[in-house]
Amino acid sequence: MFTGIIETLGTVQEIKKDKDNIHLTIDSSITDELQIDQSVAHNGICLTVVAINDSSYTVTAIGETIKKTNISYWKTGDQINLERAMKLGDRLDGHIVQGHVDQIGTCIATDEANGSWHYTFEYDESLHNITIEKGSITVNGVSLTVVNSKKNEFSVAIIPYTFEHTNFKNFEVGTKVNLEFDVIGKYVSRLYNNK
The missing domain is CATH 2.40.30.20 (Elongation Factor Tu (Ef-tu); domain 3)
Incomplete structure (x- = not known):
């Protein structure tokens, strides 16, 4: 669950196709606060962190996500809006956002x-x-x-x-x-x- 209040921008460093999936490596100022298996919204797409390396981390998008979102338009160097999941008890400054693009x-x-x-x-x-x-x-x-x-x-x-x-x-x-x-x-x- 997210709020739609963007924390920071990330930069797409690498895009790797793997069968029907895409692995995206993002450079971000919040990488050192992330953990493997954590959900992060990327331009509103909820994706799971699968690897962390210095200031960058990797997420994987499956075929269904690629079909329903603009992720196939992303290029190396693009800036991506980032938001970590909300914490229980925090203020809801935006609105209830699921991270499931329609x-x-x-x-x-x-x-x-x-x-x-x-x-x-x-x-x-x-x-x-x-x-x-x-x-x-x-x-x-x-x-x-x-x-x-x-x-x-x-x-x-x-x-x-x-x-x-x-x-x-x-x-x-x-x-x-x-x-x-x-x-x-x-x-x-x-x-x-x-x-």
Whole structure:
């Protein structure tokens, strides 16, 4: 379980294909605090630490994860949003994030707004995921509030701190992102579509 409050950025050092899996080595300022078998959210994808070496660590993504996320677009040198699992008793500053990406979205607009930034994302509506105005959404692991919710797209507004401390600063039109929709909204959508 995560909160969507990004701790730091990591850098992809190495990507190794192994049958249907991908092994990713990430360089990070929090590596010395990690342990083998620990869960870490990488752009919102919950992955398990399988090896640690100095300032870098390795995680493995299986075929199902590769299919449902933007991980196949990652390249050596890319910056990745990182968050360790929340501790019981800590404040929940973002919202409840499972680290289970629902689908990929595409950035269709980026606008600077006199000190903040607005991003608009489009997603495949056939998977029945929904957003609502002022509801929660997770984009690349970042907990955000939805503005301008439409049938298959939504916008978010980013404060300068979030822009500087996440990989949002690297987004451009066409960037593929991981989307995790609000867990309560997913249950409501499932109930509605099963009628």
